[in-house]
Amino acid sequence: MTETIEVMADDLLNNDGNVTRSSSRKVTFPTDESIVSGYMDPPDPWGKGYNCTTEELVCAYKAACDANGVQPHRHLLEQLQGIDLSVCNDRYEMLSCRNLRLDSRQVEALEEIFKRVQFKTLDFESSGLDEDSAIALFDMIEYYESCCKLNIAHNTRIGLRGWQMCSRMLKKTPCLQTIDLHGIPLSEQSIPALVRSLRIGSTLVTLHLEHSNITGRNLLILVTALRINESLRELLLADNKMTSSDGQHLASLLRNTPTLQMLDVRNNALQDTGCAYICEGLYEQQGGECGLAALVLWHNQISHEAMPAVSAALAVNRHLQTLNLGHNLIGSEGVHLLREGLLRNRTLLRLGLQWCRIACEGAVALAECLAESPQLLRLDLRDNQIRTAGLMALKLALSVNKSLTRLDLDKDIKKEPSMKDYAEQQGALLEAIGALLQRNRAQARDKELRQLDEQQRLMEREEETSSQDSLHRPRFVPPQPSPIATDDGDASNDDGAPSRPADLSVSTAEVSAPFACVTSPTDRVLGVEDIVVGFNAAAGANASLLLVAPAAAANSDGDAGASALATRQHPLSNDQFEIGSVGDADLSSLNTPESTAQLQDESADQPHQNESTTQLQDDSTAQLQDESIAQSHQDESIAQPHQDESIAQPLQDVSAAQPHQEELIDSAQVHS
Missing domain, CATH: 3.80.10.10 (Ribonuclease Inhibitor)
Incomplete structure (x- = not known):
């Protein structure tokens, strides 16, 4: 918005003694934001860079000397011919x-x-x-x-x-x-x-x-x-x-x-x-x-x-x-x-x-x-x-x-x-x-070497501690695919043993706080033990745990029941679980004795699925440990060269800094 100032002139007397009034004038000033309409960055001569050879550099210098009417210096030509532009793009000495x-x-x-x-x-x-x-x-x-x-x-x-x-x-x-x-x-x-x-x-x-x-x-x-x-x-x-x-x-x-x-x-x-x-x-x-x-x-x-x-x-x-x-x-x-x-x-x-x-x-x-x-x-x-x-x-x-x-x-x-x-x-x-x-x-x-050895041992202990932490840190491991369950929902093979564990999938629930949501396609309620492995991988440090499972069971006529999902929310800062529901049912409906009994009955009707869930935990934990051990060995092999460089660096720094201080003692006699 511009600012407008009206300037009104006072009544003036002309030569005849009559009073005349000057017309109003308006002066408009732009706002501070519109005073500067644009700007340009200073040119960068090295933005595109010059990819030239030593011969091209020497020829360019000779051409510039000819254009300015001077002879190229032999000493400069010798230095330019010693510059290998194909080796290093950094500053030359x-x-x-x-x-x-x-x-x-x-x-x-x-x-x-x-x-x-x-x-x-x-x-x-x-x-x-x-x-x-x-x-x-x-x-x-x-x-x-x-x-x-x-x-x-x-x-x-x-x-x-x-x-x-x-x-x-x-x-x-x-x-x-x-x-x-x-x-x-x-x-x-x-x-x-x-x-x-x-x-x-x-x-x-x-x-x-x-x-x-x-x-x-x-x-x-x-x-x-x-x-x-x-x-x-x-x-x-x-x-x-x-x-x-x-x-x-x-x-x-x-x-x-x-x-x-x-x-x-x-x-x-x-x-x-x-x-x-x-x-x-x-x-x-x-x-x-x-x-x-x-x-x-x-x-x-x-x-x-x-x-x-x-x-x-x-x-x-x-x-x-x-x-x-x-x-x-x-x-x-x-x-x-x-x-x-x-x-x-x-x-x-x-x-x-x-x-x-x-x-x-x-x-x-x-x-x-x-x-x-x-x-x-x-x-x-x-x-x-x-x-x-x-x-x-x-x-x-x-x-x-x-x-x-x-x-x-x-x-x-x-x-x-x-x-x-x-x-x-x-x-x-x-x-x-x-x-x-x-x-x-x-x-x-010897003292310097002992200090370097102590630093190396400290770094090795820190690396070992971090490797152990990564080994025991739970990770979510997706289950291996298995045969599809039968029409009656019973996942079993020819001899009656469970052939397919319940698949767990990780998603993000649309709630007010961050959640790790683990769902099961089977008609049962998952317990906390079902998703311990996948929780830390799915949720952040400040996330809560949202456990979702289909709560509907088939009635005697084959009709599906209410499509309510039983959920459990577990904040990281609290060991207590809050039970609620997601779906058509009200959040407080699962707190009633009837809803609790219904969930227990549904869980009791499917013991073989609980066994498959236990098998899933064992397989996931074993696979997690194998991956953690392999990852720790890979991290150690990658980190070893950097440790060697950090060990050698103090020796270089000490040897590089010493001559500069000694010059203040030695060179005084030269300048006197």
Whole structure:
């Protein structure tokens, strides 16, 4: 229904002084439902798909290069020829255009590739992208959903329009989870355009912004955009010349973005004050359900004065698993200050203290922590001044510790002028430490295998229980056909034995509640024992039982009596039966003594039919058990491969997740 508004003008005076009245005007507005008359779904370039061969892909790329007036790159042709489109229709691993120096025409030629093949990674690092070529690339990635990871590092000629298009691509490409922008200095004008897509609705998981001028106001803009982000898990901000004041913004990031799991700020100048700010943010995550799991503070000019704040955060934090403090002047004094937090923490798995000026006194303090730690897996103590006394303390701690599987120490011998045989002692201690670590690794493998065996036994018990339940679960088994009964209704063969049991049929009665209806063609009333086998198969979990049998008997003149059906209704939640009737008779007629006696007489007149019903129960039960046993064996044979896959999957997950965590300890020295 439309809305009509009448507009009446006031009386007006004309130039002669006469009063004139304007005519009424009507303005009509459509209803809200009719404002939008229709819509169209966005085009799906992969809706029909492209079924092409490798030769057709190469020819299409060459034709596109000819149309744009450029030469095809030999490196790209080699990669395209290695793609076998007949093997897999999923995303291919990578298409690398690194160091190829692409202009806008060469990027346009890549569309013939993107419309036929999707990739996991597109590498355009140092490819000379400018404003126009970057816009064309971002537009194609958005339209074709070409990759899950995009690397455009060290392309410094992208302008404001390019970053606006990049922001749109990030927002409208749900498959894109990782973007690498390291080595691209972002200005105060480009950073707002880029981070606009990182707010609500973003699907980005990993963001690389190393060496991108993310400091001061740019860092504040980034942190503000990430406050309402729920998808980002890894943020890498290394080599951005951060100062101690930037630690406040990072602390705000940790407080307001608890879903962030990894923060890498290596090779900055946060110093002790900035480190203390970050630890305050970690301290405030103690009560949340999620929080930061990995923190890299490598080479940030941190000294022992920041260790009390780190220790306080470790004492209460329940999420941090990896902490890298390497290449900071912590010293043995800082390790003593860190000791209390390490003893109280129960989640830290990896601790990096490479090149921290730690001597034997600090090694003794760490040995005390190892003796009490039930969960630490790796400790990195390379490039420190740990000699015989420190190695001896670590060896004694490892004799008690059962969790540490990797201890990184220098292999070279440290000189000790006060000892004559220091070289032999240090070598023997290093060998003993290696043997203890090997013992812990073997025990860890055995523990994992025991856990997998326990899971397998639990799954087998559950499978056995379900098989037993299916074996004892009653099922309805149709009776086998048999000779037709005689005219007098007596089902017997030549020797007088019953030859045909009463046929039971399952139907649904038209009543107010769901029923399982079992009928008999013979003129007798069926008891509950007649349909126990067929009840659960015919009725649902919330159904009732409706038992129907012909109640009419032939009179002496051969005329049929009243065609009333005796019924019994049995709700699943009640053990009592309600007796009623279905047909011409009233529902309450069967509750009278006369009707009850009539039913008993009819049942007594047909003993041989009761015997046939009993025979039917035995045959149905035996057939049901045979089918249940066969079905259980078939289920076990089908379920066995899936059990093997579920057993093997945890081993793959553990081995796949371990290298990513170890990189946070190992790769810090490479980037310094």
